[in-house]
Structure formats: C-alpha cells, structure tokens
Amino acid sequence: MPSITQHLSGEHRACDHTFAAAEARAAEGDLVASRDLFEEFFEAMERHFRREESVLFPEFEARTGQTQGPTLIMRHEHEQMRRVFQDLATAFDAGDAGQILGLAETLLILMQQHNTKEEQMLYPMSDQALADRLDTLLEAMQRP
Amino acid sequence: MRGIADLSLEQAPPLWTPFLFLFGAPWFGVLAGALLLKVGALPVLDRWQGAALALTHLLTLGVLTLSMCGASIQLLPVLVGVPVPRVRWVAAWTWPLLVAGTLALAWGFLEGGTPWLVAGAAGTLAGLAPFLVAMGLALARARVSHHSLRAMALACVSLAVTLVLGALLVAGLGGYRTFDEIVLLAGLHLSWGLLGWVGLLLAGVAWQVVPLFQMTPEYPPLVRRFLAPGLFLWLVTTLPVSWLWPGLWPWILLPALLGMAWMAALTLQLQRRRTRKTPDLTLDYWRLGMACLLAALAVWPLGALWGGPWVWWLGTLMLPGGVLSLLNGMLLKIVPFLSWFHLQHRQMAHLRERGGLVEIPHMHALLPTTLGRWQWRLHLLALMSALATPAAPGLLARVTGGLLVAAYGLLGLAFIRVWLGYRSAQGQFG
Numbered sequence A: 001m002p003s004i005t006q007h008l009s010g011e012h013r014a015c016d017h018t019f020a021a022a023e024a025r026a027a028e029g030d031l032v033a034s035r036d037l038f039e040e041f042f043e044a045m046e047r048h049f050r051r052e053e054s055v056l057f058p059e060f061e062a063r064t065g066q067t068q069g070p071t072l073i074m075r076h077e078h079e080q081m082r083r084v085f086q087d088l089a090t091a092f093d094a095g096d097a098g099q100i101l102g103l104a105e106t107l108l109i110l111m112q113q114h115n116t117k118e119e120q121m122l123y124p125m126s127d128q129a130l131a132d133r134l135d136t137l138l139e140a141m142q143r144p
Numbered sequence B: 001m002r003g004i005a006d007l008s009l010e011q012a013p014p015l016w017t018p019f020l021f022l023f024g025a026p027w028f029g030v031l032a033g034a035l036l037l038k039v040g041a042l043p044v045l046d047r048w049q050g051a052a053l054a055l056t057h058l059l060t061l062g063v064l065t066l067s068m069c070g071a072s073i074q075l076l077p078v079l080v081g082v083p084v085p086r087v088r089w090v091a092a093w094t095w096p097l098l099v100a101g102t103l104a105l106a107w108g109f110l111e112g113g114t115p116w117l118v119a120g121a122a123g124t125l126a127g128l129a130p131f132l133v134a135m136g137l138a139l140a141r142a143r144v145s146h147h148s149l150r151a152m153a154l155a156c157v158s159l160a161v162t163l164v165l166g167a168l169l170v171a172g173l174g175g176y177r178t179f180d181e182i183v184l185l186a187g188l189h190l191s192w193g194l195l196g197w198v199g200l201l202l203a204g205v206a207w208q209v210v211p212l213f214q215m216t217p218e219y220p221p222l223v224r225r226f227l228a229p230g231l232f233l234w235l236v237t238t239l240p241v242s243w244l245w246p247g248l249w250p251w252i253l254l255p256a257l258l259g260m261a262w263m264a265a266l267t268l269q270l271q272r273r274r275t276r277k278t279p280d281l282t283l284d285y286w287r288l289g290m291a292c293l294l295a296a297l298a299v300w301p302l303g304a305l306w307g308g309p310w311v312w313w314l315g316t317l318m319l320p321g322g323v324l325s326l327l328n329g330m331l332l333k334i335v336p337f338l339s340w341f342h343l344q345h346r347q348m349a350h351l352r353e354r355g356g357l358v359e360i361p362h363m364h365a366l367l368p369t370t371l372g373r374w375q376w377r378l379h380l381l382a383l384m385s386a387l388a389t390p391a392a393p394g395l396l397a398r399v400t401g402g403l404l405v406a407a408y409g410l411l412g413l414a415f416i417r418v419w420l421g422y423r424s425a426q427g428q429f430g
C-alpha cells in the first residue's frame, strides 16, 4: 500500500543523491560539472516543494483546519532553502569554490532537518488525516 | 508576514540556551589538561588517586554532560517535534549549578576533601534534576514515537541513576561504607554513566544523525527496536545481581558491552556505504570514535584481569578516544550551523520588511575548515600521547596534558571566533 510518507520520502532520497554528487564534484574542483548537477538538484527540489505547497499542504490544512500549524513552518523552511539555492547560484557565478562548499554544507543540514520533520511528523499525520483520499492525492503528486 | 518567521523559530530555543552549555564545555577540557600537566603520572598509575577521579569528572561532567545538555536542548525540537519546556529557566538554573558542582567535585577529589565533594554532588544533582524533568516532559509530549525517542528517555533515566549512585559514593567516601562496596558502587556508577547515559543517548542520536547527514543506509529496524531497551534492561539487572553476587562483577557487563560494540561496528560498516563522499571532519571524528570504542572493548577484559596500564588504556580509548571524539565531531557542526540559522532568520526578516539583501557568513566562514582540521590534529596527537603514556608516565602524562590544553583551547577559541562572526554579522542589521 503506497503512502504519502513513502512517496515523498522517496523524492527526498532522490534529491539527496543528486546533492551528494553535486557537492562531491565541487570538492574535487570541477565547478562546471558541479553546477550542472546543482541545477538538476534545484529543479528536483522545486518540483518537490510544489507538490507539497500546492497539493499536500492545502489538503492537509483543509482537512485538519490547521493553517497556522506545521504546514506554515514547512512553507517557511522552503523559503529558507530557496534563499540558499540563490546564494549558491551567486557563488557559482563568482566561481568561488570555498563559498560553494560552505553553502552546500549549510544547506545540507538545513534540508535534512526539514526532511526529518516531514518524514517523521507531517507525512505520517497526512497519511492518517487523508487516508480516504490517498489515491487521488498520490496521483496528483505523480504529475510532472 | 511576521507571524510566519516567529512561528518557525518558536520551535528553536533562543540561541544563548544551547550556546551557554556548548561554549562552556571545551574549557573543562582545558582544565583537565592543566590538571594532568600539574600532577603528571599520578592518575596513570592508579585510578583511585584523587587526581584521576578529578580528571575523569572534569571530562565526563564538564565536557560531556555539559555539551550533551546543550545539544539535547537544540536537537529535541528537530528530532521529536517538541521544545524543552521553560528552556530559559532550565538553562539559567542548570548551567551555573552544573558548572559550580563539577568544579567543586574536582577540587574535592584533589585536595578539598569531603565538604567539597558533598557540595559538588549536591550542586550537580540540584542542577541536573530540573533539566531531567524538563526533558522528561518534552519526551512525554513528543509528536512522534520512534526508537530514538525511547533511547533518549532511557538515557535520561540512566543519568538519574548515575547521579544517585554518585551521591551514594560521596556518602561512602565520607566514611561509612567498606572499601569493597565502594569499588562495586563506583563500577556501577561508571557503567550507568558510560553505557546508560552516554551510550544510549549516542545510540539514539546516531540512528537519526548518521543516515541523515552522512547519507548512509538506515540502521536495521531490529537494532533500533531492541538495542536500547535491551541495554537498559541489562543495566537494571546488574544492579541487584552484582550486589548479591559481587563475584560476577565486572563480567556481568559483557553483554551490554557487546551490544555497544555491535553498534560501533555497524556504524562503521554503514559509513562505508555512504552516498555523500565529500571529505568531512565530523565523519572522520565519528570513525575515529567508533574505532576507539571497538578497541576499548578488546582491551576491557585485560583491564578487568590485570589492571595497571590496561585500565588507563581502557579509559583513554573509551572516553577521550571514543565518546569525546564523537562529541567533538558534532560540536564542530552544531555551533556554526546554529549561528548561521539564527542569522538567516534575521536576514529573511530584513529582506521582507525593508528590502535589500544583507550578506551573512555561512558555516565555513564562521568556523573555517582549516581551524577544525588543526583541532583534529591536536586531538589525535593528545590521544596518541595518552596511549603511549604508560611507557614513560612521568614525561608523557605532562605532554598529554599540554596537548589536551591545546586541543580544547583551540576548540574553545574556535567557538569564540564563531560568536564574534555572529555578532558582527548581527551588527549589519542595525
């Protein structure tokens, strides 16, 4: 039985892999390859954020009546990550490897803290609250 | 819009609460090194020497427990979704009492004698009791129930048991118990402290932190489910059993130690399969720590049989080699990340309210990786020197002391550098 937790955690892992490859290229000094991989990572993350922000969160808020709760915090954390994505793009423009690696490690911790909260709290809560609509939701979240 | 930002940080404790604890910890390492510089070979030759006990408590209470309190305050909201209640009060109460209690205890062991020991034990107990209550309340309210949570709760219970056993020991040193009983009580106190409080907390944290930040596969579900409760139950059994049949001591600890060794070996194996390949100081610290814990287990029976230098090697591999390595690795990440996290909060509020992006330093700009690497080298040298000490105790104990002062001094200074960077970045927001 597929679940929101399973599906969206899977997307986290896929993003992790791209991030790890991008960061490793930067550590080796190959900023060109690193940038390509980071662009791929930003895109995948944005797609994932959109699924949460325009499919999962509104459904969760409507069902639980909580608009000021966990989803609000998660949306804010997305903004924090988007801020670092932009900082990273700027660092790539400047070709500053030290800056890139420092920002990458900072982003890693920020991102993993966020993912943990979702995987251990928000997603399981959603699986429970939205149990009768899982099929529709999962389908909506498969769309590109 | 303000509400959003406030709510997000509402979960995170005010920066000074974890920092009070984390910034204090390295200076106890400096004190421990200074003590070794002054007394030389004494603690190496006999673990019952006052200087040896002072040294151990400066490291376990001063460096370890102080920073584990700070790290728990910080990690709890992330790992279980609930902040430590009344965290400002708890921090303002626990920190001074724990610091003063540890110093008094160390002085009591060195020269001060019973009144200082009693004062030290009372201060430590009084300081940590509200902390444990607050942790217990937070864990009881947790929004998730997973195995890490249970491991942390059991770790807190173990700390309480360790403290009570310590208090009993202080009463014994006051002169109303036999020496054999004191030896056994001390063994129990040590096992509950190292295997219970430290071991269970580290296990609970490792299950979350290692797969997450080092991108390794998850720990097997069976390990996560049974290791912590199993270890804890075994420690509970040792209390009455070793009291009734003292002859079983210390061999009764073997299953618990094997459990820890299994955990260490598993961690090393998972780390070999990590996705994130970028060189990372914390990873190096964790591998060193786990390797030392495994080596400690190999040395343990020899220490129990023969005593002498084996006990020193065992202690060195367990404490500075194993546990303090893991701790150093975590502190070097937590301190700069938290500073950055709070700065970014300001940065985004500033951007929303006044427009205009203010640049803030990232983690490596706050704590340069080269500084971390030097800290690692000094830590390694101190460890090697400590392991070599039984060959020439008079000289090498002092060398080890000097290296400890340098390694922990550098860690303390690195944190001060982070703080200064944080302050000057804060200044930009006016």
Ligand SMILES: [Fe+2]
Binding pocket: A049, A052, A074, A078, A114, A118
């Ligand atoms: Fe998210």
Ligand SMILES: [Fe+2]
Binding pocket: A008, A012, A048, A052, A115, A118
């Ligand atoms: Fe997510």
